[in-house]
Amino acid sequence: MAVSVLARQSEDKITRQAYQRRKDEIYFYNMEKLEFQSKLEQERKRTEQERKRTEQERKRAEQERKRAEQEQKKAEQEHKRAELAEAEIAKLRKENEELRATQA
Secondary structure, three states: OHHHHHHHHHHHHHHHHHHHHHHHHHHHHHHHHHHHHHHHHHHHHHHHHHHHHHHHHHHHHHHHHHHHHHHHHHHHHHHHHHHHHHHHHHHHHHHHHHHHHHHO
16 A cells, blocks of 8 residues: 555646746746847837837938929029129110210
8 A cells, every 4th residue: 555655645746847847838938939029029020119200310311302392493593694794784784875865
């Protein structure tokens, strides 16, 4: 009878150890899975942040390009105004010379 009690306790101990080992395996598997999911989520967040930064930079570059185009148009308009003013000055000088010539 003592032998059967010892055998049963030994079996119970082996069963408990196997059960505990399986629980440990499940626990560590779940921990690894959670760590992986956490790292994956962090990577997703980093990727999204980088995408937003890239989009912001693209918008800034587009705004700068538009500003440069506007400045170029302004410069062209100023150049045309200057040419028109020079032509007007030349015309007025010619008229002035013609008036002086007729008065003399």
